[in-house]
Amino acid sequence: MTILEKIALALPAVESPARYMGGEANSIVKDHSQMLARMAFLFPDTYEIGMSNNGMRILYHVVNREPDMLCEVAFAPWDDMAREMKKYDIPLYTHASYTPVRDFDVIGITLQTELNFTNVPYVLELARIPAWQKDRGENDPIVVSGGPAMANPEPVADFFDAFMIGDGEKVMIELLRCVGEGRKAGLKRTEILANLSKIDGVYVPTLRPVVKNEFGMLVPAEPAKGSYEHTNGVRRLFIPEMDPKDYPVKNLIANMQLVHNRFSVEVMRGCAQGCRFCQAGIWYRPCRELNPDDVLDIAKAGIRATGERELGLLSLSTADYKPVEALTDSIIDDPFFDTVDVSLPSIRVNSFGQTLAGKIAALKGGRSATFAPETGSERIRKMINKTISDQDMYDAAEHAFSSGFNKIKLYTMIGFPTENEADMQAFCDLIFNLVKIGRKYNREIQIAVSIGILIPKSFTGLQWAPFMDKETALRHIRYVREKFFKHPNVKINWASWETSFLEAVYSRADRSLAPVIYEAYKQGIIFESDAYRFDYNKWLGVWEKCGYDTSWVYREREKDEVFPWDFIHAGTSKQYLRREWEKAFDPNSAPVPNCKWGDCQKCGIPGFGAEIKLADDPVRHKAPSRTPEEIKQLVAERRPKKAESFSYKITFKKAGLSRFLPHQNMLSFFERTFLCAGIPVKFSEGFSPKPRISNMGALPLGLETYCEIISVDLLQKLDISPENLPNLMAQLSEPFPRGMEIVNIEPLKEKLSKHFPKAMVYRHTPESIPADLMERFNAKDLPIVKNHRGQEINLNEHVQGIEIAGKTMLVKVKCNDQGCTASPFVIFAGLLGIEIDPAKLDEASRRFLIAKISMEWGKT
Structure with a gap:
């Protein structure tokens, strides 16, 4: 019995079978026997999270564009599917060809968060690959990892053969070629790993010994020394500029709703604000921007190829993208984006000027703005080099609310060193003042406050700081909560101290944590990024059973202490970060400016500012800068007027595993395919317009059908002549999952019910x-x-x-x-x-x- 047949036996018993169907549209299928190297990209979390990940899309694209290389994707199955896989003897498989993951040359596991650590042994053993690196044989794949959590890979080092440190667009190809050529030459596993260790940016744990420091932690025997160009450590790699050829366009189309249903374009990588708590601000330096003309070309091509109706312009702070206003003008000017919801996430308070606020409000209508002051206390803000004042916040709120926004989301934290009750009162004063500003324009405004807890991360100015104890953290959160209890305009959400504590352990632990992680997995502690799955009491039992003392997270680190991650040279030097730690406690220290605009702080990254690549305003897509009033008028003029519509009856089939496609997902595929084809669908009128697509009712999940029908109202007449109909049906079937296909299209001259x-x-x-x-x-x-x-x-x-x-x-x-x-x-x-x-x-x-x-x- 094939894997495909076994999957068909398993899917009826699971909650979300679309997660495991595979056969996604836009999948790249190649002849495995003709490939030099094959990689299974294994995302250690659920399908709907993994398929939303932009890093996965980029690596899938850059590997598969190589003619002699192959990348296919796989995901961590939920408990119900894992049970069925064991029942029917199904190994973890890839979605394009249903090939066992263990049959690939390389397994790439991205770690986006430390809370995925227990899922590493889980997915490896489901794939029938030994979880421990030391137990793998010559025929086992090389297991590698990368991603943001690799700023400290030591807690999971014993599970992996190698790590890619930093940007992966180029090093991924070099690594795969090294493995492929090594296998072709008949090299032993140890010889291949030795060759991998010679690649810039690749870390092979078995070839870098560790020793215990004076505090009992396992640290590198040879910490990274020297400059970035001449270090003995593993360099964090960064690509010198954002190359539009590295951007995927024909992304995989998911079989179900995702965490983020959008087409994303990374407009900028890196941030140079210098916030002392922020790991991403150090890890993604220097700042590199994508040309806005390329942004628009990629966005339009990607939306046509995937049928997405939302465009995400991604970066750590999109409002700091140099040509952000000119790019916004170009989007507004192009009728293509009239039916696309454009989101500008990660807006910084002191970048959110009245002009940008007004344009976004006019384009999207009154919605919400998101600010990240990190704390309401100006004293703490100075400590962490968050260079915004309370007045900046008030000005930004004035701009937002006067432009029609009705909600402000505040991302904040507690848990900073020296934090006290006076800082919490300053926090509350800030919120009260924001409410006062908002109520001038709308008495129903909302201030949604999200309170996190500081996790001192590696490669930050606060990596020497202790984690805040539970009693103090909860007292500070409670102080804010009680001030706004049942307040009609304020909603307070806060992070779990227990989850934050575990993340603090993960973030700065050493290799001795690996057996603890494995024991936790064996006790069913997996999918910890899902708050509903987290069980702190289970962790207490695991730590006790393993004899693992976690009290070290409360200790402030010594000035010259060697850390477990000190074999990495991140670009910024440890001396620079140490100076930032000392400045945090000096009330007379000047704010560290954003080096993006030319004031180099000599952090250690070579170039003294020359490595920063900023983008200019669009040229090919240049557009006039309109006022909010002009934008509203333009939107009204371009809004579709009543026009002739054309009704069609479409007959289609769902065979194979596509029969497990949920009803609502099936209908969304029809909306998607007409967008891909550039054929406008008629929408209903009213407050929440919906596409005029209807069917004869939901069929039981898992029923294979050959004559299901829908009706659709279009604003464009289709050419369904006998000569063109086969090509039209093939084109419209392209965005469908494998097994779903249109078999007939005909005019609908009466209600669909007449054709039932x-x-x-x-x-x-x-x-x-x-x-x-x-x-x-x-x-x-x-x-x-x-x-x-x-x-x-x-x-x-x-x-x-x-x-x-x-x-x-x-x-x-x-x-x-x-x-x-x-x-x-x-x-x-x-x-x-x-x-x-x-x-x-x-x-x-x-x-x-x-x-x-x-x-x-x-x-x-």
């Missing part, structure tokens, strides 16, 4: 067919059964015909006025004499789903 079938034919191949079935059917002696609602169904009234061909049954069942029949699972259970309790209908349903009931129109 009078009967359906269901096909089923059971284990056995009762010998007297035809006799009972002819005698009208079929039973009365109950559906899952307890309603009685007289099969003599519903079953209009039965045909038996060998071991296959074809049963004709009458339809109601909506073109639907009684559940085929209930009908077949009754015909085959299977006694089912309505409460246990799912068990019978799964049996029939596994047997693959199919549906066709009855001849009427």
Whole structure:
């Protein structure tokens, strides 16, 4: 039995089968036997999180554009699917070709957060690959990792053969070639790893010994020394400029709703604000911007290729993108984006000028603005070099609310060194004043405050700081909460101290944590990025069983202490970060300016500012700068007027694993495909317009169908002549998952209900067919059964015909006025004499789903 057949047995029993269907549109399928190197990109979290990840999309693109290389994706299955995989002996597989992950040359596991650490041994063992690096044999794949959490890879170092430190666009290809050529030459595993260690930016843990420091932590025997250009450590790599050729356009199209359903363009990488708590601000230096003309070209091509209706312009601080206003003008000027929701995340307070605020409000309508003051205390803000004042916040709020925004989201933190109750009162004063400003314009405004807890991260000025104890942290959070208890304009959310504590352990631990991580996984502690799954009491038991003392997280580090991650040269020197730590406690120290604009702080990255690549205003897509009033007028003029529409009836099939596609997802694929084809869909009118697409009702999940129909109203006439129809159907089927396909398109001159079938034919191949079935059917002696609602169904009234061909049954069942029949699972259970309790209908349903009931129109 193939993996594909086994998956079909497993999916009926899981909660979200679309996660595991595979066959995503835009998948790249290559001949494995012709590849020098093959990589399975394994995302250690759920499908809907992994498929949203922009880093995965980039690496999938840059690897697959190489003619002799292949990348396919796989994801961590939820517990229910993991049980079914063990039951049916299914190894973890990739989505494009359903190949076992263990059969690839390289397994790449991205670690976006430390809270994915326990999922590393989980996914490796599901893939039938030894979790521990020391246990892998010559035929096992090389397991590598990269991602933001690699600023300290030591807690998981014993699970991996190698790590890529920094930007992966170039080093990924070099690593794959090294492995592929090594395998081709018949090199031993140790020889391949030795060759990998010679690649700039690649870390092989087994070749860098560790020793215990005076505090009992395992640290590198040879810490990184020297300048970035001449270090003995592993350099964090950064690509010198943002190359539009590295940007994916034809992204994989997910089979279900994702965490972020949008097409994303990274407009800028890096941030030079110099906030002392911010790891990303150091890890992604220097600042490099993408040309805005390229941004627009990539966005338009990507939206056409994927059918997404939201565009995300990504960076650590998009409002700091030099040509942000000119880019916004170009987006406003282009009618292509009229039906696309454009989001500008990560807005910085002192960049959020009145002009940009007004333009965004005019374009999108009154929505919310997001600011990150980090703290309401100007004293703490000075300590962490967050160079904004309370007045900056008040000016930004004035601009936002006067422009029509009705909500401000504040991202803040507690847990900074020396933080006290006076700082908490300053925090509350800031919120009260923001409310006062907002209520001048709208008494219903909202201030949504999110309070995190500082996690002192590696490669920051605060990496020497202790983590705040629970009693103090909760007292500070409670101080703010009580000030705004039941306040009509303020909503306070706060982070879990327990989750933050675990992340603090992960972020700065050494290799001795790996056995603890493995024990936690064995006790079922996985998917910790899901707040509903986190169980701190289980962790207390794991730490006790392993004898692991976590009290070190409360200790302030010594000035010259060697850290577990000190084998990495991040570009910024440790001496620079130490000076930043000391400046934090000097009330007379001057603020550190944003070096993006030319004031180099000599942090250690070579170039003295020359490595910063800023973008100029658009040239090819240059547009006039309009006032908010002019933008509103332009939007109104371009809003579609009442126009002639054209109605069509589309018949399609869902075969293979696509039969597990949920109903709502199936409908969204039709909206998506017309956007890809550039064919405008008619929308309903009113406050929340919806595409005019309807069908004959939801069918049972897992039912294979060959004659499902929908109707759609379009603002453009289709060429459905006999010569063009096959090409049109093929084009419109392209964004569909494998197995879903349009089989006919015809004009619809009356309501869809007039075209509903009078009967359906269901096909089923059971284990056995009762010998007297035809006799009972002819005698009208079929039973009365109950559906899952307890309603009685007289099969003599519903079953209009039965045909038996060998071991296959074809049963004709009458339809109601909506073109639907009684559940085929209930009908077949009754015909085959299977006694089912309505409460246990799912068990019978799964049996029939596994047997693959199919549906066709009855001849009427």
